[in-house]
Amino acid sequence: MKVVITGGIGFLGRKLAERLLADGALNGQAIDRLVLFDRLAGDVAPGDDRVLTVVGDLTDPDQVTGVLADADAVFHLGAIVSGQAEEDLDLGLRVNLDGTRNVLQACRGGGRRPLLVFTSSIAAYGGDLPQTIDDATPLTPATSYGAQKVACEMLVMDFTRRGLIDGRTVRLPTISVRPGKPNKAASGFASGIVREPLSGVDFACPVTPESSMVILSPRRAVDGFVWVAGLADETLGHDRSILLPGITATMAQMVEAVRRAGGDDAANRISFKHDPAIQSIVDGWPRAIAARRAAGLGFAGDRTIDEVIAAFVADELTAA
Amino acid sequence: MKVVITGGIGFLGRKLAERLLADGALNGQAIDRLVLFDRLAGDVAPGDDRVLTVVGDLTDPDQVTGVLADADAVFHLGAIVSGQAEEDLDLGLRVNLDGTRNVLQACRGGGRRPLLVFTSSIAAYGGDLPQTIDDATPLTPATSYGAQKVACEMLVMDFTRRGLIDGRTVRLPTISVRPGKPNKAASGFASGIVREPLSGVDFACPVTPESSMVILSPRRAVDGFVWVAGLADETLGHDRSILLPGITATMAQMVEAVRRAGGDDAANRISFKHDPAIQSIVDGWPRAIAARRAAGLGFAGDRTIDEVIAAFVADELTAA
Numbered sequence: 278m279k280v281v282i283t284g285g286i287g288f289l290g291r292k293l294a295e296r297l298l299a300d301g302a303l304n305g306q307a308i309d310r311l312v313l314f315d316r317l318a319g320d321v322a323p324g325d326d327r328v329l330t331v332v333g334d335l336t337d338p339d340q341v342t343g344v345l346a347d348a349d350a351v352f353h354l355g356a357i358v359s360g361q362a363e364e365d366l367d368l369g370l371r372v373n374l375d376g377t378r379n380v381l382q383a384c385r386g387g388g389r390r391p392l393l394v395f396t397s398s399i400a401a402y403g404g405d406l407p408q409t410i411d412d413a414t415p416l417t418p419a420t421s422y423g424a425q426k427v428a429c430e431m432l433v434m435d436f437t438r439r440g441l442i443d444g445r446t447v448r449l450p451t452i453s454v455r456p457g458k459p460n461k462a463a464s465g466f467a468s469g470i471v472r473e474p475l476s477g478v479d480f481a482c483p484v485t486p487e488s489s490m491v492i493l494s495p496r497r498a499v500d501g502f503v504w505v506a507g508l509a510d511e512t513l514g515h516d517r518s519i520l521l522p523g524i525t526a527t528m529a530q531m532v533e534a535v536r537r538a539g540g541d542d543a544a545n546r547i548s549f550k551h552d553p554a555i556q557s558i559v560d561g562w563p564r565a566i567a568a569r570r571a572a573g574l575g576f577a578g579d580r581t582i583d584e585v586i587a588a589f590v591a592d593e594l595t596a597a
Numbered sequence: 598m599k600v601v602i603t604g605g606i607g608f609l610g611r612k613l614a615e616r617l618l619a620d621g622a623l624n625g626q627a628i629d630r631l632v633l634f635d636r637l638a639g640d641v642a643p644g645d646d647r648v649l650t651v652v653g654d655l656t657d658p659d660q661v662t663g664v665l666a667d668a669d670a671v672f673h674l675g676a677i678v679s680g681q682a683e684e685d686l687d688l689g690l691r692v693n694l695d696g697t698r699n700v701l702q703a704c705r706g707g708g709r710r711p712l713l714v715f716t717s718s719i720a721a722y723g724g725d726l727p728q729t730i731d732d733a734t735p736l737t738p739a740t741s742y743g744a745q746k747v748a749c750e751m752l753v754m755d756f757t758r759r760g761l762i763d764g765r766t767v768r769l770p771t772i773s774v775r776p777g778k779p780n781k782a783a784s785g786f787a788s789g790i791v792r793e794p795l796s797g798v799d800f801a802c803p804v805t806p807e808s809s810m811v812i813l814s815p816r817r818a819v820d821g822f823v824w825v826a827g828l829a830d831e832t833l834g835h836d837r838s839i840l841l842p843g844i845t846a847t848m849a850q851m852v853e854a855v856r857r858a859g860g861d862d863a864a865n866r867i868s869f870k871h872d873p874a875i876q877s878i879v880d881g882w883p884r885a886i887a888a889r890r891a892a893g894l895g896f897a898g899d900r901t902i903d904e905v906i907a908a909f910v911a912d913e914l915t916a917a
Binding site: 366370378403404405412413415416417418419420421424425427428429431432434435438439514515516 | 737
């Protein structure tokens with residue numbers, strides 16, 4: 278089968294690619310072609326002749342159509358992140374909304390009904406939120422990123438209902454710990470507060486110690502992508518969106534977890550330098566998740582912050 | 598002030614135009630220009646020099662920008678109706694989604710923050726619905742029309758949050774009784790079952806007598822547009838969408854109400870001829886509405902089917 282990952286050179290795209298290559302199959306079908314479509318060039322699994330990297334632009338319908346021709350499964354991860362979508366409304370609309378429409382349109386035709394895993398976000402929720410959100414919490418996003426993601430969820434549901442695709446949407450909590458350089462995601466600090474001090478780098482947290490985030494580790498996120506792809510069509514039914522679980526941690530709790538993992542030297546590298554713009558976005562996000570649908574269907578998230586940090590150390594620091 | 602109605606030559610657009618012209622003002626400000634933008638030509642209030650009709654296409658950004666320049670308030674009613682959006686996915690996406698984006702973009706700029714009343718629909722709800730829906734019922738539309746409307750609701754909310762517009766969305770029940778010829782709305786029979794027999798025309802109802810619809814009269818719909826435009830910005834807050842109230846009637850009840858209004862002659866003109874495609878769409882729609890938000894803010898719908906039918910007779914049959 279041919280599998281395409283948009284945003285395939287991004288951090289989660291690479292991890293998913295490595296997982297799929299290691300599995301060698303998706304839903305019991307051998308993967309003979311894995312296409313990584315990204316606006317950036319990159320090298321994933323060099324020498325593995327199943328892999329093809331394609332540099333291109335989600336906003337170009339012809340490029341997207343070319344890449345998705347004959348795809349049996351698509352993981353659509355490519356997007357403008359939340360901070361940047363907030364800075365530049367038009368860019369977010371072009372990439373996150375029009376880009377996703379290009380993906381949907383490119384999946385049509387030829388009698389096929391490709392599997393599409395779409396990555397939405399807990400930014401789908403916002404405004405006057407209950408302390409704990411679940412799948413049925415009203416969708417009133419308080420960021421442009423969230424609004425664009427929900428708009429696309431509707432199209433994924435509709436294209437699925439019409440029999441054009443077999444769509445599944447996962448609403449992701451903040452992914453932490455991300456390796457590498459900070460990006461423009463407003464949630465970036467939830468990774469930086471662990472990654473930087475454990476790498477010997479000072480880190481200024483832009484939100485208050487009492488601020489909390491709901492996080493999911495990269496390992497479990499990739500597990501979630503593969504898991505949702507494997508659910509029976511009829512199990513999902515009409516509503517194609519599933520909120521993935523996350524654990525809640527305040528920044529103060531993150532500091533203490535960093536101290537347990539890396540000692541006082543690491544914890545003391547963390548300072549707090551308030552950024553009202555980031556604080557305002559983060560204050561609009563949920564405090565806790567009850568991922569009832571995912572749990573009912575057998576998917577479990579991370580158990581503790583310490584486990585999340587240990588996985589980061591094993592996968593990114595020790596491996597590097 | 599300058600007010601624009603998209604779909605201004607359509608049935609509800611005309612009624613709204615006549616109401617605004619009679620009021621002479623919106624939210625206490627005199628209306629000196631009322632622009633009716635529609636793909637069809639038409640003549641509303643001939644001789645009234647406040648009115649300008651513009652024939653054009655919502656999918657053309659330049660035309661929309663031209664018409665909305667300097668608009669202080671926009672009632673965005675123009676759309677492809679549900680049946681047609683179901684028949685032609687791409688047409689629905691172009692008009693209902695891209696067209697609304699054109700309207701939103703045309704409202705930007707120049708430091709103004711125009712009022713935008715957007716018409717969504719109870720088609721925003723669908724799938725595995727509770728017997729009674731309210732504002733907070735999950736948005737899982739079961740038609741392309743509904744999916745496109747919800748996608749736009751998200752953009753209206755986001756553009757409002759960003760301070761680009763002062764957006765308000767009303768989710769309309771099925772409007773009944775519509776005058777004139779049947780259109781391609783899947784809900785058209787809810788008007789036809791009253792309009793045709795009372796006009797001496799035979800009518801074949803495409804859904805079973807037990808099938809129910811939630812309806813709002815044109816009079817109350819227009820009241821709702823003007824009412825929502827007048828709500829204080831802070832009353833609405835972050836969530837800009839309000840479900841309008843509707844009353845529930847089965848087709849059998851409609852037949853009896855027609856009998857009360859027009860006698861056996863009228864009622865006997867109604868027959869039932871099942872259309873599985875229409876039935877399937879209608880079965881995905883809510884059975885009853887608890888319009889809690891609208892009620893809490895003081896808006897009341899129709900009281901009885903007989904009242905709805907009497908208004909139709911007075912406004913459309915007696916007047917004509």
